[in-house]
């Protein structure tokens with residue numbers, strides 16, 4: 094039997110519950126039991142130091158587990174659970190994923206031993222196929238709860254281009270009322286109101302988090318839970334047009350390098366198995382790691398079959414006037430170039446005019462070209478076609494024209510008609526496949542290729558082939574224009590393994606930076622409601638702005654090698670691809686399931702994603718450097734630590750400066766948090782919120798006086814300064830970053846949010862509370878640890 098801890102009796106009264114006294118004998122006190130049954134405690138713990146440390150850092154694991162046990166102990170105290178449960182390991186998100194998948198997708202819990210049809214890759218199959226371990230935390234289609242880590246850009250907040258001007262209705266003036274409510278968010282001219290904003294980002298370096306909940310049957314509290322659920326509705330403009338990137342993984346067969354590496358480094362059996370669309374990475378003493386994708390191509394997959402999965406539909410879309418992109422991502426030597434170019438573009442091969450450019454080794458590029466010209470031939474009777482080709486590389490963040498090597502360091506520009514484009518880039522009009530292949534052959538000679546340890550012909554640049562297809566109908570003279578980008582990305586290598594130093598090291602850094610920017614953009618695009626995609630973070634993503642988002646069709650082919658030697662790289666490639674799979678609908682489904690599950694029970698959840706924390710938790714605890722930093726409900730910690738409001742303004746082309754000037758006239762202290770293609774996010778500090786009203790009225794007036802055309806101009810012909818605007822409260826990411834960056838916090842007397850910085854004030858308050866003998870709705874770390882000690886006794 095555990096004792097009522099002294100500090101527990103001194104906790105503050107929960108204002109939402111009936112007044113009741115506590116006694117020392119907690120377990121037998123019906124009032125206390127009643128209170129505990131009513132009490133909702135959702136906590137979230139985050140410890141940036143614990144990232145990926147579950148295997149490598151027992152100390153951190155212990156610390157984390159200690160905290161989890163403390164919080165679990167609190168919850169169990171409250172729920173009258175037997176004390177022996179305290180020693181349970183924390184209910185990590187992996188466990189949660191496991192439970193979810195048990196319920197949602199039992200078939201995805203694959204262990205090799207259960208699946209006789211699973212294929213281990215390679216001939217030297219030393220990996221035991223009777224592994225008892227099973228990892229279920231990587232199934233992207235079910236939860237993505239544990240895999241959405243470490244988006245390195247916290248301003249992934251909105252694809253403002255999706256704030257569609259055509260949906261703009263005349264605004265009704267709710268602004269002032271809304272602004273009086275500190276929890277209000279308004280987006281666009283057709284504001285949706287919510288008490289909470291679900292952000293769309295994952296936190297920078299967010300690591301392990303835990304949310305605990307103790308739902309109950311009390312009506313008032315249940316309704317508060319459901320309110321919380323309902324009001325977490327997203328307040329951003331829904332990006333209905335965004336279709337997720339299609340993700341295909343291709344496992345190449347073993348090649349001579351695998352065998353020679355095995356000879357040098359010892360026995361390296363294959364570590365990759367495939368089961369339908371799931372890839373399983375296996376390594377002795379490690380859990381199997383499973384990833385499910387839209388399509389997994391086995392080593393035996395032919396180029397023709399690969400193209401059907403990767404390129405064919407995208408080219409069909411390009412021929413309908415959409416933009417399309419095919420990207421090959423993977424470690425050096427994993428088969429990107431083979432997939433994109435195939436062996437037909439081998440410089441030694443001589444292609445003659447009118448010759449069929451396709452053979453069984455041809456990759457995506459020749460097959461795309463072939464498909465386009467077949468279409469041209471088929472429809473040339475009633476359509477006038479023009480096909481243009483450009484070929485470029487991005488090396489060390491410089492764009493170079495591969496069709497004219499004298500053109501280096503080309504700038505990227507943007508104009509309203511053509512969108513984003515590379516200035517001065519050579520564009521050649523082509524009339525038959527042979528011409529394109531010749532251009533590619535010549536251009537490839539200029540490609541930056543250097544030898545690294547991992548691949549004798551390692552490509553150190555991103556190479557982009559751009560094919561523009563223009564079609565003019567003879568009957569109605571309508572014009573369609575689709576642009577296809579085919580990208581052979583530079584190898585995502587690990588520096589020490591590839592022997593990089595000096596210039597090679599600099600290359601590797603630039604490559605990794607741009608690949609990480611690409612990952613962030615692709616991940617941001619998977620969000621259901623996208624505020625901002627960080628296209629500007631690299632030349633590559635900037636260039637692909639119009640080809641990744643919006644209506645563009647994109648396929649990412651992630652290539653991996655089968656050998657154990659490549660285990661880490663394969664894992665990181667699959668992880669990258671997994672981020673692109675982040676399916677918002679599955680995620681929402683998982684969240685709803687958790688909401689259902691948490692009714693009537695206490696739950697501790699860990700997650701890396703702040704939007705998830707915000708959505709699922711009623712009580713959030715933030716940890717940094719092994720210490721609990723603050724605890725409270727989402728809104729109160731946002732108001733205490735948040736940075737106010739974010740004002741989003743989409744400027745019409747050419748009016749950017751005027752927009753910034755105007756905003757500054759109304760609000761002197763605003764800072765531009767992010768700026769991209771005319772989309773500005775201004776941070777309005779808390780102190781200036783009262784002054785927002787006037788500006789909002791002005792913005793309302795600007796956008797409501799005249800009905801706007803699709804491009805943001807008013808119907809009377811005057812160009813409006815802004816296309817759209819919106820405002821949202823600070824996000825949990827911002828809070829998290831602020832709280833974890835500063836270790837010193839001042840404690841504020843807030844019922845729902847306390848920091849752990851000033852324990853004396855807490856103690857004072859506790860004395861006061863003790864005097865009142867009431868029950869708090871927040872607990873301090875001391876309380877928790879004391880409870881744990883008492884419980885252990």
Ligand SMILES: Nc1ncnc2c1ncn2[C@@H]1O[C@H](COP(=O)(O)OP(=O)(O)OP(=O)(O)O)[C@@H](O)[C@H]1O
Pocket residue numbers: 344345346348392423424425426427428429430431432548550551552582583584585652
């Ligand atoms: N599916 C495949 N079938 C047969 N051979 C393959 C396959 N994929 C790759 N290879 C072979 O593996 C080797 C490395 O492939 P490739 O050059 O395409 O790698 P890469 O990822 O483009 O490397 P880098 O980034 O360094 O350019 C080549 O010899 C290639 O022919």
